[in-house]
Amino acid sequence: MNISVNGEKTRVDDNLTLAALIDGMTLEGTRYAVEVNEELIPRSQHAEHLLHEGDAVEIVQAIGGG
Amino acid sequence: MSDKDTFSVAGREFSSRLLVGTGKYKDMDETRAAIDTSGAEIVTIAVRRTNIGQNSDEPNILDVLPPEKFTILPNTAGCYDQKTAVRTCRLARELLDGHNLVKLEVLGDEKTLFPDVMATLKAAEELIKDGFDIMVYTNDDPIIARELEDMGCAAVMPLAAPIGSGLGVRNPLNIRTIVENAKVPILVDAGVGTASDAAVAMELGCDGVLMNTAIAAAQDPVLMASAMKKAIQAGREAFLAGRMPAKRFASASSPMEGLFF
Numbered sequence: 341m342n343i344s345v346n347g348e349k350t351r352v353d354d355n356l357t358l359a360a361l362i363d364g365m366t367l368e369g370t371r372y373a374v375e376v377n378e379e380l381i382p383r384s385q386h387a388e389h390l391l392h393e394g395d396a397v398e399i400v401q402a403i404g405g406g
Numbered sequence: 407m408s409d410k411d412t413f414s415v416a417g418r419e420f421s422s423r424l425l426v427g428t429g430k431y432k433d434m435d436e437t438r439a440a441i442d443t444s445g446a447e448i449v450t451i452a453v454r455r456t457n458i459g460q461n462s463d464e465p466n467i468l469d470v471l472p473p474e475k476f477t478i479l480p481n482t483a484g485c486y487d488q489k490t491a492v493r494t495c496r497l498a499r500e501l502l503d504g505h506n507l508v509k510l511e512v513l514g515d516e517k518t519l520f521p522d523v524m525a526t527l528k529a530a531e532e533l534i535k536d537g538f539d540i541m542v543y544t545n546d547d548p549i550i551a552r553e554l555e556d557m558g559c560a561a562v563m564p565l566a567a568p569i570g571s572g573l574g575v576r577n578p579l580n581i582r583t584i585v586e587n588a589k590v591p592i593l594v595d596a597g598v599g600t601a602s603d604a605a606v607a608m609e610l611g612c613d614g615v616l617m618n619t620a621i622a623a624a625q626d627p628v629l630m631a632s633a634m635k636k637a638i639q640a641g642r643e644a645f646l647a648g649r650m651p652a653k654r655f656a657s658a659s660s661p662m663e664g665l666f667f
Contacts, residue, residue: 346455365458371468372456373500378489380496398455400497404437404467405452405483406427406569406596406618 341393358389361397372401411642413591413613416507416539416560418477422447423608424638425479425593427618431627434470440621441471444631450481450509450616453494453501478502479541481509486522488512488529495533507560508533509595509616511543519569519596523550527557534558543595546580548587555590562590563616566607567597570619574603578610585611601630601637608641609649 341354345361352361358374358381374381375398381389391397412419426446431437441449449471457464471478480498485491495508512529514522521544530540534557541561542554551562564584567573574597575581585592591613598604598617607615615638624630 346458367456367458370456370466371501373453373497375493375497378493380493380500382500399458400453400501401456401466402451402468402478402480402498402501403454404428404431405454405481406429406450 341391343391343393343395343397345397346399352391356391357387358391358397359386361391362386362399365399367399370401372399374399411646415541415591418507420447420477420614422635422638423614423642424604424635425450425614425616426621426631427481427616428467428471429483429618430622434465434467436627437467438470440627440631441476443628443635444621445635446476448477448479448616450479450483450618451498452481452483453498473502473505477507478505479507479509480505482511482529484513485511486513486525488525488532491525491529492532492536495538496536499538506537507539507541509541509543509563510559521545521565523547527553530554530559531557541593546577546584548580548583551584551592552587555588560590561593561613562588563593563595565596566594566603569596570623571597572599572603572620572623573597574599575606575610578606581607581612582610601633604634604637605641605644608638609644611645614638 342351376395412421422445424444424446425448426444427450451467482491482494491512512522512525514520533540539560542559543563544550546564554562566575593614593616594607594612595616598620604615621627621630
Protein backbone atom coordinates (compact mmCIF):
# COMPACT_ATOMS: atom_id res chain seq x y z
CA MET A 341 0.00 0.00 0.00
CA ASN A 342 1.03 3.62 -0.37
CA ILE A 343 1.48 5.92 2.60
CA SER A 344 3.44 9.07 3.22
CA VAL A 345 6.06 9.51 5.92
CA ASN A 346 7.11 13.07 6.77
CA GLY A 347 5.74 14.22 3.44
CA GLU A 348 7.56 11.57 1.35
CA LYS A 349 5.39 9.04 -0.49
CA THR A 350 6.46 5.48 0.19
CA ARG A 351 5.28 1.94 -0.58
CA VAL A 352 5.01 -0.47 2.37
CA ASP A 353 3.60 -3.95 3.09
CA ASP A 354 -0.11 -4.26 3.69
CA ASN A 355 -1.16 -4.66 7.34
CA LEU A 356 2.00 -2.94 8.57
CA THR A 357 1.85 -1.67 12.13
CA LEU A 358 3.17 1.73 13.12
CA ALA A 359 5.74 0.04 15.37
CA ALA A 360 7.02 -2.06 12.44
CA LEU A 361 7.31 1.03 10.24
CA ILE A 362 9.33 2.86 12.90
CA ASP A 363 11.51 -0.21 13.63
CA GLY A 364 13.29 0.21 10.33
CA MET A 365 14.24 3.83 10.96
CA THR A 366 17.10 3.72 13.47
CA LEU A 367 15.26 5.95 15.90
CA GLU A 368 16.11 3.86 18.99
CA GLY A 369 17.36 5.96 21.85
CA THR A 370 15.98 9.18 20.40
CA ARG A 371 12.94 11.08 21.56
CA TYR A 372 10.23 11.27 18.94
CA ALA A 373 6.47 11.47 18.67
CA VAL A 374 4.17 10.22 15.94
CA GLU A 375 0.98 11.39 14.28
CA VAL A 376 -1.13 9.53 11.76
CA ASN A 377 -3.51 11.70 9.74
CA GLU A 378 -2.95 14.61 12.12
CA GLU A 379 -3.88 12.58 15.22
CA LEU A 380 -1.27 11.81 17.87
CA ILE A 381 -0.69 8.08 18.34
CA PRO A 382 0.71 7.50 21.84
CA ARG A 383 3.76 5.24 22.11
CA SER A 384 1.74 2.65 23.99
CA GLN A 385 -0.42 2.13 20.87
CA HIS A 386 2.29 1.89 18.19
CA ALA A 387 2.47 -1.91 18.36
CA GLU A 388 -1.20 -2.46 17.58
CA HIS A 389 -1.83 0.56 15.33
CA LEU A 390 -2.37 -0.75 11.79
CA LEU A 391 -1.55 1.56 8.92
CA HIS A 392 -3.94 1.97 6.00
CA GLU A 393 -3.67 2.97 2.36
CA GLY A 394 -3.15 6.72 2.05
CA ASP A 395 -2.19 7.31 5.69
CA ALA A 396 -0.01 10.34 6.36
CA VAL A 397 2.54 9.60 9.07
CA GLU A 398 4.51 12.38 10.76
CA ILE A 399 7.47 11.60 13.01
CA VAL A 400 8.75 14.63 14.90
CA GLN A 401 11.53 15.53 17.30
CA ALA A 402 12.65 18.49 19.37
CA ILE A 403 14.99 20.98 17.71
CA GLY A 404 16.45 24.32 18.71
CA GLY A 405 13.90 27.11 18.52
CA GLY A 406 12.60 30.25 20.16
CA MET B 407 18.43 40.78 48.26
CA SER B 408 17.21 37.44 49.54
CA ASP B 409 18.26 34.31 47.70
CA LYS B 410 14.63 33.33 47.67
CA ASP B 411 13.40 35.81 45.08
CA THR B 412 11.74 33.12 43.01
CA PHE B 413 8.68 33.05 40.79
CA SER B 414 6.44 30.15 40.02
CA VAL B 415 4.57 29.00 36.95
CA ALA B 416 1.88 26.34 37.32
CA GLY B 417 3.32 25.16 40.63
CA ARG B 418 6.93 24.97 39.42
CA GLU B 419 9.38 27.34 41.14
CA PHE B 420 12.24 29.10 39.36
CA SER B 421 15.05 31.37 40.52
CA SER B 422 16.35 32.47 37.12
CA ARG B 423 14.14 35.10 35.52
CA LEU B 424 15.91 34.80 32.19
CA LEU B 425 14.27 32.30 29.85
CA VAL B 426 16.05 31.50 26.62
CA GLY B 427 15.31 30.06 23.23
CA THR B 428 17.62 27.58 21.56
CA GLY B 429 17.31 28.58 17.90
CA LYS B 430 19.74 30.33 15.54
CA TYR B 431 22.97 29.21 17.22
CA LYS B 432 25.99 28.24 15.11
CA ASP B 433 26.12 24.72 16.55
CA MET B 434 25.26 22.66 19.62
CA ASP B 435 28.47 23.66 21.43
CA GLU B 436 27.62 27.33 21.13
CA THR B 437 24.04 26.60 22.20
CA ARG B 438 25.22 24.80 25.31
CA ALA B 439 27.85 27.42 26.23
CA ALA B 440 25.44 30.35 25.84
CA ILE B 441 22.66 28.67 27.78
CA ASP B 442 24.95 27.56 30.59
CA THR B 443 26.28 31.11 30.89
CA SER B 444 22.79 32.62 30.87
CA GLY B 445 21.86 30.62 33.98
CA ALA B 446 18.44 29.97 32.44
CA GLU B 447 16.35 27.18 33.94
CA ILE B 448 13.57 27.31 31.35
CA VAL B 449 14.57 26.78 27.71
CA THR B 450 12.29 26.70 24.70
CA ILE B 451 12.46 24.16 21.88
CA ALA B 452 10.57 23.72 18.62
CA VAL B 453 8.98 20.56 17.23
CA ARG B 454 9.85 19.58 13.66
CA ARG B 455 10.03 16.55 11.39
CA THR B 456 12.70 13.99 12.22
CA ASN B 457 15.34 13.50 9.53
CA ILE B 458 14.74 9.83 8.93
CA GLY B 459 17.91 7.91 8.20
CA GLN B 460 20.01 11.09 7.85
CA ASN B 461 22.55 12.40 10.35
CA SER B 462 21.53 9.85 12.94
CA ASP B 463 24.73 10.66 14.87
CA GLU B 464 23.91 14.36 15.06
CA PRO B 465 23.29 15.34 18.69
CA ASN B 466 19.72 16.21 19.53
CA ILE B 467 18.91 19.41 21.39
CA LEU B 468 17.57 17.28 24.27
CA ASP B 469 20.96 15.56 24.63
CA VAL B 470 22.58 18.98 25.00
CA LEU B 471 19.83 20.31 27.28
CA PRO B 472 18.57 17.27 29.18
CA PRO B 473 15.01 17.50 30.53
CA GLU B 474 16.31 16.27 33.90
CA LYS B 475 18.36 19.46 34.22
CA PHE B 476 16.27 22.08 32.40
CA THR B 477 12.57 22.83 32.26
CA ILE B 478 11.92 22.29 28.57
CA LEU B 479 9.30 24.63 27.18
CA PRO B 480 8.04 23.38 23.83
CA ASN B 481 6.99 26.26 21.65
CA THR B 482 4.40 26.35 18.88
CA ALA B 483 6.59 28.67 16.81
CA GLY B 484 5.66 28.60 13.15
CA CYS B 485 1.98 27.82 13.81
CA TYR B 486 -0.49 30.11 12.08
CA ASP B 487 -3.72 28.45 13.20
CA GLN B 488 -5.36 26.85 16.21
CA LYS B 489 -5.18 23.32 14.85
CA THR B 490 -1.44 23.17 14.16
CA ALA B 491 -0.69 24.82 17.51
CA VAL B 492 -2.77 22.22 19.36
CA ARG B 493 -1.21 19.35 17.35
CA THR B 494 2.28 20.67 18.14
CA CYS B 495 1.55 20.80 21.87
CA ARG B 496 0.19 17.24 21.91
CA LEU B 497 3.26 15.96 20.02
CA ALA B 498 5.53 17.82 22.44
CA ARG B 499 3.79 16.30 25.45
CA GLU B 500 4.27 12.83 23.98
CA LEU B 501 7.89 13.61 23.11
CA LEU B 502 8.59 14.69 26.69
CA ASP B 503 6.80 11.83 28.46
CA GLY B 504 3.74 13.75 29.57
CA HIS B 505 5.40 17.09 30.40
CA ASN B 506 2.48 19.48 30.03
CA LEU B 507 4.01 22.98 30.24
CA VAL B 508 4.04 24.61 26.80
CA LYS B 509 4.54 27.98 25.21
CA LEU B 510 1.62 28.80 22.95
CA GLU B 511 2.10 31.20 20.10
CA VAL B 512 -0.24 31.44 17.14
CA LEU B 513 1.14 33.83 14.58
CA GLY B 514 -0.92 36.07 12.37
CA ASP B 515 1.42 37.38 9.76
CA GLU B 516 4.87 36.51 8.41
CA LYS B 517 6.07 40.06 8.12
CA THR B 518 5.40 41.11 11.70
CA LEU B 519 5.05 37.71 13.43
CA PHE B 520 2.45 39.45 15.56
CA PRO B 521 0.13 37.03 17.33
CA ASP B 522 -3.26 36.11 15.90
CA VAL B 523 -5.04 36.92 19.13
CA MET B 524 -8.39 35.38 18.16
CA ALA B 525 -6.76 32.06 17.26
CA THR B 526 -4.53 32.27 20.35
CA LEU B 527 -7.58 32.57 22.62
CA LYS B 528 -9.27 29.57 20.97
CA ALA B 529 -6.12 27.43 21.06
CA ALA B 530 -5.53 28.34 24.71
CA GLU B 531 -9.06 27.28 25.61
CA GLU B 532 -8.69 23.93 23.82
CA LEU B 533 -5.27 23.22 25.35
CA ILE B 534 -6.35 24.12 28.90
CA LYS B 535 -9.29 21.70 28.55
CA ASP B 536 -6.80 19.07 27.43
CA GLY B 537 -4.74 19.50 30.62
CA PHE B 538 -1.91 21.74 29.43
CA ASP B 539 -0.26 24.50 31.47
CA ILE B 540 0.17 27.38 29.07
CA MET B 541 2.62 30.23 28.88
CA VAL B 542 1.09 32.34 26.16
CA TYR B 543 2.69 34.77 23.73
CA THR B 544 0.45 37.74 23.05
CA ASN B 545 0.57 41.38 22.09
CA ASP B 546 0.94 44.19 24.61
CA ASP B 547 -2.83 44.65 25.02
CA PRO B 548 -3.87 44.68 28.70
CA ILE B 549 -7.43 43.58 27.89
CA ILE B 550 -6.29 40.47 26.02
CA ALA B 551 -3.70 39.73 28.71
CA ARG B 552 -6.48 39.81 31.33
CA GLU B 553 -8.68 37.57 29.19
CA LEU B 554 -5.88 35.00 28.81
CA GLU B 555 -5.29 35.04 32.55
CA ASP B 556 -9.02 34.68 33.29
CA MET B 557 -9.32 31.65 31.03
CA GLY B 558 -6.57 29.92 33.02
CA CYS B 559 -3.22 30.53 31.31
CA ALA B 560 -0.32 29.89 33.69
CA ALA B 561 1.69 32.89 32.49
CA VAL B 562 1.10 35.70 30.01
CA MET B 563 3.96 36.80 27.77
CA PRO B 564 3.42 40.08 25.95
CA LEU B 565 5.89 41.03 23.24
CA ALA B 566 8.30 43.93 23.75
CA ALA B 567 8.55 44.36 19.97
CA PRO B 568 8.28 42.01 16.96
CA ILE B 569 10.05 38.64 17.29
CA GLY B 570 13.70 38.89 16.29
CA SER B 571 13.53 42.67 15.79
CA GLY B 572 15.73 43.71 18.71
CA LEU B 573 13.76 46.95 19.07
CA GLY B 574 13.35 46.78 22.85
CA VAL B 575 10.24 47.56 24.91
CA ARG B 576 8.16 49.71 22.53
CA ASN B 577 5.19 50.21 24.82
CA PRO B 578 6.39 50.34 28.42
CA LEU B 579 3.14 51.84 29.69
CA ASN B 580 1.09 48.90 28.43
CA ILE B 581 3.57 46.41 29.85
CA ARG B 582 3.32 48.13 33.22
CA THR B 583 -0.48 48.06 33.07
CA ILE B 584 -0.44 44.35 32.21
CA VAL B 585 1.88 43.68 35.17
CA GLU B 586 -0.26 45.71 37.57
CA ASN B 587 -3.46 43.89 36.54
CA ALA B 588 -2.05 40.38 36.72
CA LYS B 589 -1.95 37.66 39.34
CA VAL B 590 -0.11 35.19 37.07
CA PRO B 591 3.52 35.80 36.05
CA ILE B 592 4.03 38.28 33.23
CA LEU B 593 7.11 37.73 31.11
CA VAL B 594 8.22 39.85 28.21
CA ASP B 595 8.68 37.58 25.23
CA ALA B 596 10.31 38.75 22.03
CA GLY B 597 11.83 41.99 20.80
CA VAL B 598 14.64 42.47 23.29
CA GLY B 599 17.85 43.57 21.54
CA THR B 600 20.43 44.22 24.21
CA ALA B 601 20.99 44.17 27.96
CA SER B 602 19.36 47.54 28.71
CA ASP B 603 16.12 46.33 27.02
CA ALA B 604 16.00 43.36 29.38
CA ALA B 605 16.66 45.64 32.36
CA VAL B 606 13.81 47.94 31.27
CA ALA B 607 11.39 45.01 31.13
CA MET B 608 12.38 43.93 34.62
CA GLU B 609 12.21 47.50 36.00
CA LEU B 610 8.62 47.61 34.78
CA GLY B 611 7.92 44.73 37.16
CA CYS B 612 7.88 41.80 34.77
CA ASP B 613 8.54 38.44 36.39
CA GLY B 614 10.98 37.48 33.67
CA VAL B 615 12.07 37.86 30.07
CA LEU B 616 12.19 35.24 27.32
CA MET B 617 14.65 35.90 24.53
CA ASN B 618 16.47 34.06 21.79
CA THR B 619 17.81 36.22 18.95
CA ALA B 620 19.26 38.88 21.26
CA ILE B 621 21.72 36.28 22.52
CA ALA B 622 22.08 33.98 19.51
CA ALA B 623 22.58 36.78 16.96
CA ALA B 624 25.07 38.77 19.06
CA GLN B 625 28.61 38.71 17.69
CA ASP B 626 29.65 36.91 20.87
CA PRO B 627 26.59 35.00 22.06
CA VAL B 628 28.22 33.65 25.23
CA LEU B 629 29.28 37.13 26.36
CA MET B 630 25.80 38.48 25.57
CA ALA B 631 24.28 35.63 27.62
CA SER B 632 26.40 36.82 30.54
CA ALA B 633 25.29 40.44 29.97
CA MET B 634 21.64 39.41 29.85
CA LYS B 635 21.90 37.46 33.08
CA LYS B 636 23.27 40.56 34.83
CA ALA B 637 20.74 42.88 33.21
CA ILE B 638 17.84 40.72 34.37
CA GLN B 639 19.21 40.69 37.90
CA ALA B 640 19.94 44.44 37.88
CA GLY B 641 16.49 45.28 36.52
CA ARG B 642 14.83 43.03 39.07
CA GLU B 643 16.74 44.57 41.97
CA ALA B 644 15.98 48.08 40.74
CA PHE B 645 12.27 47.20 40.57
CA LEU B 646 12.31 45.78 44.10
CA ALA B 647 14.36 48.72 45.40
CA GLY B 648 11.76 51.20 44.10
CA ARG B 649 13.27 53.91 41.98
CA MET B 650 13.39 57.61 42.98
CA PRO B 651 10.75 59.82 41.43
CA ALA B 652 11.90 61.49 38.20
CA LYS B 653 11.93 65.29 38.47
CA ARG B 654 12.17 67.94 35.82
CA PHE B 655 14.75 70.12 37.58
CA ALA B 656 17.88 69.58 39.64
CA SER B 657 18.07 68.65 43.29
CA ALA B 658 21.54 69.10 44.86
CA SER B 659 23.05 66.07 46.52
CA SER B 660 25.15 68.07 49.05
CA PRO B 661 23.43 70.00 51.91
CA MET B 662 23.21 73.80 51.67
CA GLU B 663 23.66 74.07 55.46
CA GLY B 664 27.24 74.78 56.67
CA LEU B 665 28.34 76.52 53.50
CA PHE B 666 31.48 78.59 54.31
CA PHE B 667 31.50 80.68 51.15
